[in-house]
Amino acid sequence: MTYPSVFPTGTTVYNPEKCWSGYTIYQARELGALLVDMNGKEVKLWKGLHGFPNKLLPGGYVMGHTGERNNAYGMQDQIDLVQVDWDGNIVWKFNQYEFIEDPGEEPQWMARQHHDYQREGNPVGYYTPGMEPEVDGGNTLILGHKNVRNTDISDKNLLDDVIIEVDWEGNILWEWACNEHFHELGFDETAKNILARDPNMRQAGEGMGDWMHINSMSKLGPNKWYDAGDERFHPENIIWDARETNINAIIDKKTGKIVWKLGPRYDTSEELKNLGWIIGQHHTHMVPRGLPGEGNILTFDNGGWAGYGSPNPGSPTGRMNAVRDYSRVLEIDPTTFKIVWQYTPVEAGLVHPVDSNRFYSPFISGAQRLPNGNTLITEGSGGRIIEVTSDYEVVWEYISPYWGKFLNMNMVYRAYRVPYDWVPQLEKPGEIPIEKTDVTTFRMPGAAPSGCEDETEVPGVVPYQGDNALCVAAEEELDEE
Amino acid sequence: MSNTLYTATGCTRCKIVKNFMEERDIPYVEKDMKAEGKEEFQQFYKANRKYIYRGENGIEFPVFTDGDVIYQGIGPAVAYLLSRGKLDKFFSVGTLHKEWVDGIHVFRGNPEYAGEFIEVLRYLKNNNLKLQVDTKGKNSHILQQILDEGLGDAVIMDVLGPGELYSEILGEDIDINEVEKSIKTAANFPEFYFQTTVVPVVRQDGDTPEISYLAPEEVAEAAKLIEAVTGSKKNPYLIKLFKTKEAKDKRLKAVEPLSAAELLPYRSKARTYQVFTEVEKV
Numbered sequence: 001m002t003y004p005s006v007f008p009t010g011t012t013v014y015n016p017e018k019c020w021s022g023y024t025i026y027q028a029r030e031l032g033a034l035l036v037d038m039n040g041k042e043v044k045l046w047k048g049l050h051g052f053p054n055k056l057l058p059g060g061y062v063m064g065h066t067g068e069r070n071n072a073y074g075m076q077d078q079i080d081l082v083q084v085d086w087d088g089n090i091v092w093k094f095n096q097y098e099f100i101e102d103p104g105e106e107p108q109w110m111a112r113q114h115h116d117y118q119r120e121g122n123p124v125g126y127y128t129p130g131m132e133p134e135v136d137g138g139n140t141l142i143l144g145h146k147n148v149r150n151t152d153i154s155d156k157n158l159l160d161d162v163i164i165e166v167d168w169e170g171n172i173l174w175e176w177a178c179n180e181h182f183h184e185l186g187f188d189e190t191a192k193n194i195l196a197r198d199p200n201m202r203q204a205g206e207g208m209g210d211w212m213h214i215n216s217m218s219k220l221g222p223n224k225w226y227d228a229g230d231e232r233f234h235p236e237n238i239i240w241d242a243r244e245t246n247i248n249a250i251i252d253k254k255t256g257k258i259v260w261k262l263g264p265r266y267d268t269s270e271e272l273k274n275l276g277w278i279i280g281q282h283h284t285h286m287v288p289r290g291l292p293g294e295g296n297i298l299t300f301d302n303g304g305w306a307g308y309g310s311p312n313p314g315s316p317t318g319r320m321n322a323v324r325d326y327s328r329v330l331e332i333d334p335t336t337f338k339i340v341w342q343y344t345p346v347e348a349g350l351v352h353p354v355d356s357n358r359f360y361s362p363f364i365s366g367a368q369r370l371p372n373g374n375t376l377i378t379e380g381s382g383g384r385i386i387e388v389t390s391d392y393e394v395v396w397e398y399i400s401p402y403w404g405k406f407l408n409m410n411m412v413y414r415a416y417r418v419p420y421d422w423v424p425q426l427e428k429p430g431e432i433p434i435e436k437t438d439v440t441t442f443r444m445p446g447a448a449p450s451g452c453e454d455e456t457e458v459p460g461v462v463p464y465q466g467d468n469a470l471c472v473a474a475e476e477e478l479d480e481e
Numbered sequence: 482m483s484n485t486l487y488t489a490t491g492c493t494r495c496k497i498v499k500n501f502m503e504e505r506d507i508p509y510v511e512k513d514m515k516a517e518g519k520e521e522f523q524q525f526y527k528a529n530r531k532y533i534y535r536g537e538n539g540i541e542f543p544v545f546t547d548g549d550v551i552y553q554g555i556g557p558a559v560a561y562l563l564s565r566g567k568l569d570k571f572f573s574v575g576t577l578h579k580e581w582v583d584g585i586h587v588f589r590g591n592p593e594y595a596g597e598f599i600e601v602l603r604y605l606k607n608n609n610l611k612l613q614v615d616t617k618g619k620n621s622h623i624l625q626q627i628l629d630e631g632l633g634d635a636v637i638m639d640v641l642g643p644g645e646l647y648s649e650i651l652g653e654d655i656d657i658n659e660v661e662k663s664i665k666t667a668a669n670f671p672e673f674y675f676q677t678t679v680v681p682v683v684r685q686d687g688d689t690p691e692i693s694y695l696a697p698e699e700v701a702e703a704a705k706l707i708e709a710v711t712g713s714k715k716n717p718y719l720i721k722l723f724k725t726k727e728a729k730d731k732r733l734k735a736v737e738p739l740s741a742a743e744l745l746p747y748r749s750k751a752r753t754y755q756v757f758t759e760v761e762k763v
Contacts, residue, residue, distance in 0.1 A: 096749070099715075099756035109756070171749040174742055180762075 003382070006444065009401035009410075011040035014434040018395040019387055020370040021431055022127075023423055025062065026378075026385065026415035027051030030404040033062050037429040040398055044423075046088060052078055052114060053366075053414040055125050057135045058422045060086035063117070069110060073102040075159055075204045077112040077145055083135070086425050091136075094170050097144055112145040115215040123221030123235070126368045126416050128288040131221065137168045141238070143217040147208060150179045154199045154209055161214040163238060176256050178212050178242075184258040185247060191264060191308040194318035200244050212242040216366075218285045220250065223295045225335060232259040233286075233295075233334070241284035241299065243363075246277070246307045246322060248284045248299065260334065262297075264307060271337040278330070279322045280306035282380075283366035283414060286334070292373040292390070293331055296340050300377070301328040304362030326356035329367045329377055343377065347392040354474050366414035376417045383410030387417075394436075484509035486558075487522050487544040494555040494582075495543040497608045501559055514542070534574045541574050556584050559604060564597045571598050581611045581634075587627065588619035588663075595623045602632040616667065617641055617651060618660035625666050635672035638663060642677065642695055643702035650680055652729075664710040674717035675755075677703045679747060681723065681736040692736060694723070701750035708754045718755040720747045722763065 021038045028034040028045075033054040035044040046054075050065040057063065062084050069077035080095035094111055101107040118124065120138030122131045141163060148160045158179060165174035187195065199209030217240045220226070225233035236253040239260075250260035266277040284299040303324035305315075315321035331341040345356035364380030373390045383400030400410040420428045441450045486502070486509050488495035502509050512518025525546070526533060532551045533540060544551065545558040552561045553574045560568040568590060575584030582605060590598055605612060611634040616624055618641070627633040641650040644657045667673050677700050683690050700720060708714050722744060728734045744760040751758040 096752060099752070172745045175745060 007399070008437075009383075009399040011036075011038065011396070011398045011434055013386075013394055013397035013436050014038055014432070015393075015395040016431040016433055018374070018389055018393065020372045020374050020417065022417050022419045023056070024376075024385065024398065024415050024417050025054050025056045026400070026412045027054050027064075028400060028402040029383075029410055029412075030406060031402050033064050034402075035062075035423070036398070038396065039429070039432050039434070041429065043426055043429070044086075046084055049082075049084060050078065051413070052076070053116070053416070055117075055119075055133075055416055056418045056422060057083065057119065058132050059135050060423045060425045061091070061135050063119070065111075065113065066090075069100065069112070070102055070105055071204060073105070073205045074100075074110075074112070075145065075202050075208065075210055076114040077110060078114060079108070080111045081113045081117055081140070081142055092168065094140065094142065094166050096170055097142075097164065097172070098146065111142060113142050114145055116143040116217040117141060118218050122288070123219035124285050124288050125218065127371070127418055127422075128221075129290040129371060131288060131290065139165050139167050139173065141165050141217065141219065143214060143240075146177065147205070148177070148179050150182065153179060153182050153211060154196045156199055156201065157205070157208045158199060159202070159208040159210045161212050161240075161242070163217055163240070174253075176238075176251065178214065181251075181256065181258055184261075185245070185249075186261060186264060187245075187308065188265070190310050190318065194308045194321075198317060198319050200319065211244065212247075213244040214240045214242045216241050216283045216285060220286045222289045223286060224289075225295055230335070239285055239297075241281050243280045243282065243302070243306055244308075244320075246279055246281065248278070248281065248297070262332075262334075262337065265309075275330075275332065275337050275339060276328075277322050277324070279324050280304040280362065282364060287331070287369045291369045291371060293340065293369055295334070297330075297332040297334050298367050298369055298375075299330050299332070300361075300365040300367050301330050302362055302365060303327050303360060326353065326360045327362075327365070327379065329375065341390065343375065343388055343392060347388075348394075349392075351474055354470060354472060364411060364413045368416060370417060376415065378412055378415045380412050380414070381409065383412050385412060385415045484545065484547050485512060485525075486510070487512050487514055487518065487525065487542065487546075489513065489542045490515040492542050494610075497605075497610075498543050498545065498555055498558050498562075500608075501562060501604065505562070507562060536576055538578070541576075554584060555605065555610075556582055556601070560598075560601045563601055563604075564594065567591070567594045568598055568601065572601075577613060580609065581613060583613040583615070585612060585614040587614050587616040587624050587636075590620070592620050592623060595620070595626070598623065599626060599630070599632070602627065603630070606632050611635070613637065613672075615639070616663050618647070618663045619651075619655060621659050621662035621666060624663050628666055628669055633670055636667045636670040638667040638673065638675050640664065640675050640677050640703045640707060642680070642682070643699050644706065646682060646695070646699065649682060661706070661710045664707055668711045668713070668716060674719060675707050676719040676721055677751075678721040678723050679739060679744065681728075681733050683730070683732065692732060694736075694739060697747045697750040700747045701753060704751040704754035704758065714754060714756050716755055716757070718751065718758045719761060720744050720751060720758060721761040 023035050025035050033046040033049045033051045055063045065078040067079045082090045083092035095109045097111050100110045118141040119133040122133040144162045146160050146162045148158050161178045163176045164172050199211035202210050220237050222235045237250050239250045241248040245264050247263040249258045252259045266272045278301045280302040282300045287293040287296050305320040305323045307322040309321045311318040314323045326345050329343040345359045346352045348359045350358050361379045361381040366378045368376040374387050377386050385398045386394050387396035400412050403410045512521050514522035541554045544553045552558045556572040560572045571590035573584040577583045613635040614633045615637040617639045648654045679695050681692050681694050725738050741763045748758050748760050
């Protein structure tokens with residue numbers, strides 16, 4: 001990734017004619033839950049409110065957390081999940097999943113939430129016509145952590161992923177634990193072997209294996225597949241993805257069993273080979289009914305490093321044995337595994353693969369389908385949020401200007417676009433177009449303007465060619481292999 | 482009638498029972514079911530299978546018979562050899578393995594025979610076994626003696642429900658002070674946990690008895706009782722599902738079983754008083 005050291009932040013591109021304009025909510029690094037308009041104006045900050053992620057609810061409510069467990073003892077455990085009103089009052093809170101007594105810390109209840117949650121009324125946590133999340137009641141699905149021992153997987157302390165459903169009063173009504181479904185996940189013996197030896201051990205709490213690392217969890221909601229009789233896609237069923245294993249799965253809400261799965265291997269059928277190896281993915285969900293592409297699976301296929309399997313030069317032990325240095329946003333038909341739409345370095349206009357790492361976030365990130373067919377993509381590691389049309393035009397681009405003091409990154413975990421009328425406290429803002437700047441002539445103050453003062457013709461030189469003689473194969477040449 | 486001890490090759494518990502008999506000059510014939518006694522045991526098992534417990538890991542040995550009675554497992558066998566039936570209710574065949582022995586029910590036996598009961602425990606303990614006892618609150622003084630003599634390594638205490646329903650669920654009158662004493666004693670064992678099974682209760686409301694499960698609030702009251710007696714919200718506490726087929730009252734056999742998910746509201750309520758409350762995994 002060749003980043004310049006100087007580049008603009010905030011909104012850098014905005015075409016109001018082609019955008020589905022609204023507010024965008026995201027967790028500004030070490031700052032709080034930040035709401036910006038299309039021109040990047042920061043219209044609201046819930047200062048210090050953590051967000052893993054933040055989500056906005058109709059009426060100007062925001063969801064987030066009052067804090068995170070001490071990293072020495074917990075891996076990304078959020079203390080609670082709260083709903084906060086426009087004025088910063090906590091109007092709903094859940095924390096009673098586990099009573100935690102960490103050394104030197106005040107004993108307390110914790111939600112141990114991480115990565116995702118869904119409020120009843122909407123399956124995926126983003127704007128969907130006719131499916132607004134409830135703000136004064138309803139159940140909430142929460143993705144959380146629990147430490148377990150399961151010697152079928154490994155003899156080590158495992159950080160398991162759990163999903164719970166809590167009511168408005170905070171009662172836990174339903175619970176699902178991933179480790180109890182280990183034998184449904186489809187690991188081959190090679191993968192089981194490395195999992196047993198190293199289930200992605202992390203330092204927190206004197207060592208725990210973050211063996212799955214589920215980072216997304218949502219309901220399917222009503223969909224055409226279930227309407228056609230496919231029980232796997234019952235609207236109450238839950239879809240999740242696990243970045244460390246490259247698995248995407250749907251679980252039956254009633255039985256807890258896995259009824260649909262993509263991964264961990266992507267070489268066991270022609271369909272999967274054509275799809276390509278999904279690696280370290282985030283935000284796998286079903287596009288909700290009422291949005292273009294409804295019923296398809298949308299995922300941010302990060303690339304990076306993930307998986308358990310055979311050792312190779314990039315993975316001497318077999319852990320994180322799949323690697324790729326660019327990302328893909330994939331929209332997949334869940335019944336055929338065919339790619340319906342994608343945004344990859346090729347669609348981004350980059351020379352593939354030699355320049356592909358310009359569209360790359362090896363962790364975090366997400367994708368939201370918008371009502372006009374555009375897709376809001378969080379390319380998280382670089383703090384870049386873009387809105388792209390179905391024919392791949394970037395019609396909005398925003399770079400987070402917030403770098404952390406503790407972590408020197410402007411990363412954005414996952415951003416969401418909401419309609420203006422979800423924030424009745426504000427007048428609809430102006431929408432000022434921002435043309436894409438021609439970087440060939442863009443100069444900093446004091447820098448020389450473009451163009452050369454003295455050009456000399458050299459007799460006998462021949463014209464430049466295309467890119468067929470790069471040091472490595474690219475584009476068409478690559479396709480011919 | 483001659484005594485027969487069915488054993489298995491390498492079974493330490495069988496050797497302990499053999500030693501017990503030899504120390505007391507009790508004559509017996511040993512039949513090793515993995516050696517010369519295999520065929521004989523199979524015939525014995527076929528003729529008596531309803532008296533012999535067969536668990537997930539097979540049959541627990543030793544199995545003792547004098548021709549009239551059959552006692553399976555180290556606890557029941559030693560108890561019978563010592564007391565000739567007086568201790569029957571204190572022991573049953575256990576499910577734990579290696580050095581651990583369970584199936585020791587403090588609450589169930591006749592307290593008049595507490596001396597013999599303790600003697601059996603001493604014998605087992607002197608043979609380097611670890612003892613897990615269980616109780617529902619009765620015979621608190623016996624539980625205290627087990628603790629005082631260091632005979633018990635672990636205790637599981639069923640706190641059956643809130644005080645006002647305790648006798649109803651236990652099926653006999655019990656002073657709640659007795660239950661409280663047991664709770665207090667149990668919490669001082671090297672290992673312990675409390676548990677409550679969400680049972681259906683016959684409730685006399687008017688002329689017609691009605692049957693309904695313990696409510697989450699009632700289980701929370703049990704958790705509160707534990708907190709009140711131990712002074713701690715941090716006791717290990719498990720909420721369990723009622724198994725209708727194991728009900729002795731015919732009226733309760735017909736009750737629709739709860740699902741595991743239906744235990745979760747109980748956990749939420751109980752955690753107010755016992756923060757480490759968990760629910761049974763099915």
